[in-house]
Amino acid sequence: MSDAFFRTEMTPPKAPPITERGVVKWLRENLFAGPYNTILTLVALYVLYSLLSNVIPWLLNGVWNANSLQECRDIVAASAGEGATGACWAMIRERWNQFLFGLYPQDLYWRPALALALLLVAIAPVLFSRVPRQLFWLTLFYPAIAFFLLWGGSIWTPIVAMMGFGVMALAYRLLVPLTGVTVAAMLGVLAAVLWWLLLDARLAEMLSTAIPVGLRSVGSDQFGGFLLALVIGVTAISFSLPLGILLALGRQSDLPVIKMLCVGFIEFIRGVPLITLIFTAALLLGYFLPRGTNFDTILRVIILVTFFAAAYLAEVIRGGLAALPRGQYEAADALGLDYWRAQRLIILPQALKISIPGIVSTFIGLFKDTTLVSFVALLDPLRGVTSVVRADLNWKGIYWEPYIFVGAIFFVICFGMSRYSMYLEKKLKTDHR
Amino acid sequence: MKKSVFFGALAATTLVAGMASAATIDDVKARGELLCGSSTGLTGFGAPDASGNWTGFDVDLCRAVAAAVLGDATKVKFVPLTGETRFTALQSGEVDLLSRNSTWTMSRDSELALDFVAVNYYDGQGFMVKKDLGVSSAKELDGATVCIQTGTTTELNLADFFKQNNITYQPVNVADDNEAQSQYVAGACDAYTTDASGLAASRATLPDAENHIILPEIISKEPLGPVVRHGDSNWGDIVRWTYYALLIAEEKGITQANVEEVLASTTDEEVKRLLGASGDMGVKIGLDNAAFKNAILAVGNYGEIFARNIGEGTSINLARGLNALWTQGGLQYAPPFR
Known part of the structure; x- marks a missing residue:
């Protein structure tokens, strides 16, 4: 058996059969794995084809330069043949300003634009820890600056109103060693409310007659489009978070009165649809307030939307609080921290971290819900401005273009919020799961 | 107290x-x-x-x-x-x-x-139809699909009119004027009804206005x-x-x-x-x-x-x-x- 043949090297591996490699394998495994899968794939392909075969030419034939829908149609017919459809983006080109600013006076567009730019600067230190801390001062005064830029009028109105917060802080500082945090905070708020009710208007009036400095005043009725959505959204978001935290803490409180108030508030607001609240704000309040009181509709809507978001946030945060192990609370007590220190240093940082996805999705929902104000005839970008644009004979009959344009802007903002929440979660992740 | x-x-x-x-x-x-x-x-x-x-x-x-x-x-x-x-x-x-x-x-x-x-x-409520439907009076709309805004008096007038004339129709409910117009253009309904002034404005902006007519009947007082x-x-x-x-x-x-x-x-x-x-x-x-x-x-x-x-x-x-x-x-x- 000595002349037996032995292979000295391995045969190279053969390529797998054609059905077991490359594209074909992937197709077989993923798209045509059996009769049902095959049918589903074919149906899906057909649906995709019929959708895209309509949408793509429509997008490709889009017209940017025209003065009316009719002109758009003529241009499409001339370039793509009779019967072809095409998007009429010319409407956006002519009316983009109303989608962004509503009826805000055109020569004053720099004011909302500046307010938006400052907003981005002012929220930077809140969002990112690498931004210089001194910017917090801008954040602190931003509400007054934005109010002054957007609504105009005398510069003293926002300044004197901000002084109310100064009064609150001062009262709190003076009282806190004597009475403790809770009572001092309550008295501080009381002092501020007294300031706003009794002194604010008179002082502002006196100052503005003495030193008249100001911008041209712009009424709320001229706000619209994304300016309105952002004013309502940003204000409601920034006020609902602290309010929601307080409500969540109140709901867990041992004091029956506070607990009952918080539970009542949360459950009432969550039990009523947002539209009902907005209608109440816009219509019913008009009956209750004495005639002639001009309580701004936008302000009323902002307050109600804030309450609405706060109630939902309170429940989201309560979930975070409940998820903390009991030991954390006990450890805080064992360290001898008082209630507010324990919450601030130990409980809330962890609870809020757990609740980030819930909080951000509440914010996203809130921002999109601002379009509901069209039901009380405020000029929201989706329905309000769109119906104004369509009332123009030149653009009457236009249907998808405004929705796509507004939808795209909403997507950018909401997607941004969602990505930020993921970034924040990653940054704050300290465990090793 | x-x-x-x-x-x-x-x-x-x-x-x-x-x-x-x-x-x-x-x-x-x-x-x-x-x-x-x-x-x-x-x-x-x-x-x-x-x-x-x-x-x-x-x-x-x-x-x-x-x-x-x-x-x-x-x-x-x-x-x-x-x-x-x-x-x-x-x-x-x-x-x-x-x-x-x-x-x-x-x-x-x-x-x-x-x-x-x-x-x-x-004003008064009227109908707009496509010319090739071959209809010259609203009374000939038997069995037609009609685009109609919900929750309006127009809806009630429409029901009354068809009942009085013993003919039937199929409502296609729409939320507002613009949706009605786009549904009508897309062919979801044979006829579109609203106030005559609104019909005229809609017709003026249709891509093929000459192919649509507003029927002579005005079925309500507005x-x-x-x-x-x-x-x-x-x-x-x-x-x-x-x-x-x-x-x-x-x-x-x-x-x-x-x-x-x-x-x-x-x-x-x-x-x-x-x-x-x-x-x-x-x-x-x-x-x-x-x-x-x-x-x-x-x-x-x-x-x-x-x-x-x-x-x-x-x-x-x-x-x-x-x-x-x-x-x-x-x-x-x-x-x-x-």
Whole structure:
């Protein structure tokens, strides 16, 4: 058996059969794995084809330069043949300003634009820890600056109103060693409310007659489009978070009165649809307030939307609080921290971290819900401005273009919020799961 | 004890509010601005244009009232109102005047405690169909699919009409005018029904307007007009007579351009009273004698307002029809100005 043949090297591996490699394998495994899968794939392909075969030419034939829908149609017919459809983006080109600013006076567009730019600067230190801390001062005064830029009028109105917060802080500082945090905070708020009710208007009036400095005043009725959505959204978001935290803490409180108030508030607001609240704000309040009181509709809507978001946030945060192990609370007590220190240093940082996805999705929902104000005839970008644009004979009959344009802007903002929440979660992740 | 104080305060507030509402004219003058409830955007009747200025047939009436009361047609704040919010806003005093294509019906006049002071547009519900449907009368629409806005009087009128004529239809419910139009164009319904003025505006903007016809039947009465709150007759008079002044101006051939000229040369006593040259008709309702002259100067006479916004020169191209002056076979008729 000595002349037996032995292979000295391995045969190279053969390529797998054609059905077991490359594209074909992937197709077989993923798209045509059996009769049902095959049918589903074919149906899906057909649906995709019929959708895209309509949408793509429509997008490709889009017209940017025209003065009316009719002109758009003529241009499409001339370039793509009779019967072809095409998007009429010319409407956006002519009316983009109303989608962004509503009826805000055109020569004053720099004011909302500046307010938006400052907003981005002012929220930077809140969002990112690498931004210089001194910017917090801008954040602190931003509400007054934005109010002054957007609504105009005398510069003293926002300044004197901000002084109310100064009064609150001062009262709190003076009282806190004597009475403790809770009572001092309550008295501080009381002092501020007294300031706003009794002194604010008179002082502002006196100052503005003495030193008249100001911008041209712009009424709320001229706000619209994304300016309105952002004013309502940003204000409601920034006020609902602290309010929601307080409500969540109140709901867990041992004091029956506070607990009952918080539970009542949360459950009432969550039990009523947002539209009902907005209608109440816009219509019913008009009956209750004495005639002639001009309580701004936008302000009323902002307050109600804030309450609405706060109630939902309170429940989201309560979930975070409940998820903390009991030991954390006990450890805080064992360290001898008082209630507010324990919450601030130990409980809330962890609870809020757990609740980030819930909080951000509440914010996203809130921002999109601002379009509901069209039901009380405020000029929201989706329905309000769109119906104004369509009332123009030149653009009457236009249907998808405004929705796509507004939808795209909403997507950018909401997607941004969602990505930020993921970034924040990653940054704050300290465990090793 | 505390409760009674609270209710006392509430009652006092209501009383004060009631007293304050007694004279809308004083509120308007004190504010220096007329609050006018307008549509959220209705082609030809009221909408802001590209630069944010409100224009339209109903809008011009507000401007006329502002010109009459305050002497300045620009001192109007337009408050857009939806179908749901319009009457509440008027009742609660958020607007002084509602000029927003609202149909005058008995229940609105009585139950809602509103006063319709005039009819500035006689409208009626009609149908639009594609020409190739081969229909020439609404009675031939048996079995047709009809695009109809839900929750409107149009919906009820439609049901009544088909029932009376013993024919059937299939409703395609839509939320608003624009959706209706796009559904109709896409072929989801054979016929589209709404007020004839709205149909005309829709037809004007269709890609192939010549292939669509508006059927001759008008199946309902839709008298549209300005509305004020119940209980302030003087304010109602002001709005009513401002409107009539515009009508009389058309009747007498007074236009925006020739007011001053007519005033200087006229021998017609009624024209003199209208323009404030004799008598004190304006003062009688709490205005200046030149009030009506200002209104005409600001927006022109009724015919001019019509022609500028919705008339045959515009692409909406509405004929005067019922809205012609009574002297030309229409229904627009103003009582004597004396």
